[in-house]
Amino acid sequence: MLLRIAPFLFVFLWSTGFVGAKFGLPYAEPLSFLLVRYFFVIGLMTLLALATKAPWPTDARRWFHIGVSGVLVHAFYLGGVFVAIKHGLPAGITALLVGMQPLLTAFGAGAFLGEAVTRRQWLGLALGFVGVFLVVSGKFGGPENDTPLLAMLIPAVVALLAITAGTLYQKRFCPSFDLRTGSVIQFLPTAAITAVAIFLFEDFHIEWAPQFIFALGWLVLVLSLGAISLLNLLIRSGSAVNVASLFYLTPPTTALIAWAIFGETLTGAALAGMVLAVGGVWLARKT
Numbered sequence: 001m002l003l004r005i006a007p008f009l010f011v012f013l014w015s016t017g018f019v020g021a022k023f024g025l026p027y028a029e030p031l032s033f034l035l036v037r038y039f040f041v042i043g044l045m046t047l048l049a050l051a052t053k054a055p056w057p058t059d060a061r062r063w064f065h066i067g068v069s070g071v072l073v074h075a076f077y078l079g080g081v082f083v084a085i086k087h088g089l090p091a092g093i094t095a096l097l098v099g100m101q102p103l104l105t106a107f108g109a110g111a112f113l114g115e116a117v118t119r120r121q122w123l124g125l126a127l128g129f130v131g132v133f134l135v136v137s138g139k140f141g142g143p144e145n146d147t148p149l150l151a152m153l154i155p156a157v158v159a160l161l162a163i164t165a166g167t168l169y170q171k172r173f174c175p176s177f178d179l180r181t182g183s184v185i186q187f188l189p190t191a192a193i194t195a196v197a198i199f200l201f202e203d204f205h206i207e208w209a210p211q212f213i214f215a216l217g218w219l220v221l222v223l224s225l226g227a228i229s230l231l232n233l234l235i236r237s238g239s240a241v242n243v244a245s246l247f248y249l250t251p252p253t254t255a256l257i258a259w260a261i262f263g264e265t266l267t268g269a270a271l272a273g274m275v276l277a278v279g280g281v282w283l284a285r286k287t
Contacts, residue, residue: 007234010231010234011246011249012253014250015095015253015257016254017081017227018094018095018250018257019258021033021081021082021215021219022262024212024216025085026211027207027208028205028206028207029198029204030079030082032198032202032204032206033206033212034078036206038074038187038194039191040216041183041187041220042187042191044225045180045183045187045225046184052180054181055178056178056181057177062177066182066185066186068169068173070189070190071190072163072165073186073228074186074190074228076158076159076161077162080156080162081094083155084152084155084159087152089155089156090258095250095251095253095254095255096251096254096273096277097159098156098159098247099251099277100281101160101164101167102246103124103125103128104160105164106121106124107121109168112168123280124281124282124283126280127276128280129280131273131278134272134273167235171235175236179229183228183232187224231243234246251274
């Protein structure tokens, strides 16, 4: 039953992460926000692992591979998403850019996992990036955004590459591990790298407003404990491309949630680009 409903539940929960980030980021610097989130997740999952006597990996290589996958999926992916949104990239557009993961995963699976990439997948890859171009050009055509375009797009692209690499890496080197202890192992190096980045680029400023506390609680309990656990479960039980294909559902879901909560809108070109992007992912998906 859990495996049947997990994909749909994961898509919804994962989509709310972009909205939760925008809701809390006015009160904290992006990496500082994430570091506090990581500390709470590490503490809660460590207590849960100890209370339930969850098994810890006995092989040092296992620790290393789980840690690397965590750094890619959490430190670089989440860091890129939060920095992009903090710099003004709308939540729906951020979701669409990183939602191109299925296209890159379909390509990377051929080189990294030995899966053949078909002509249909190549067509989907090209169509998807045309869609991304239309969405970006439609959203940033007006004068209302004074933040440089690259300052918003580069972190999102880093996030896209990181979540793609993290999914492929985890599927190849550590597809199955205990979700309780594995989460701790993933978030420990993630927190360390994020702390270094804060030392170099931020001042660790946080305003503990009610909105920030709500957003932090949502991202810790629903995203880091709920959605990430579901993602690990899906990677364990399915192929990399099939798991990645779920991400094509997050952009429209996030855009709908952002429209309902923040009033974000998309131009005609952006809507057409979203349709092309979704169509490209559908073509690239293995059947």
